[in-house]
Amino acid sequence: MAGIIRGMPDEGRINRNIEILKSKEWFLKMYQNNEEFSLKDETVRYKIGWTNVKKALKTYKGTYKLKKKIHEAINITKSLWEVAFEN
Known part of the structure; x- marks a missing residue:
């Protein structure tokens, strides 16, 4: 669903941005609590x-x-995951 208009960014850009964000405490908390969704x-x-x-x-x-x-x-x-696996 994502990426229809612009296309997906390359993996290198995604990983660089994640590494930059990991230096921020707020992101680390969000990332650790939702790692499966973040990655x-x-x-x-x-x-x-x-x-x-x-x-x-x-x-x-x-x-x-x-x-x-x-x-x-x-x-x-x-x-979406909760709805998909509700039953």
């Missing part, structure tokens, strides 16, 4: 990959938006 879900990886993480982290507003974007993607993914 494997293509929607979460798409959002992390296409975001200019360095630029977003320069300001409070940018950091807030990035945090919200990642958090929402993880919550959507978790909800």
Whole structure:
């Protein structure tokens, strides 16, 4: 579903952005609590990959938006998994 409009970012970009984000305490907590979704879900990886993480982290507003974007993607993914495996 993700990546239809822009295509998926390359794995190198996704991994670089994840490494940058791992230096932030808020991301580490989110990452550790939701590692399976952070690493494997293509929607979460798409959002992390296409975001200019360095630029977003320069300001409070940018950091807030990035945090919200990642958090929402993880919550959507978790909800979909819960519905899929409900029965």
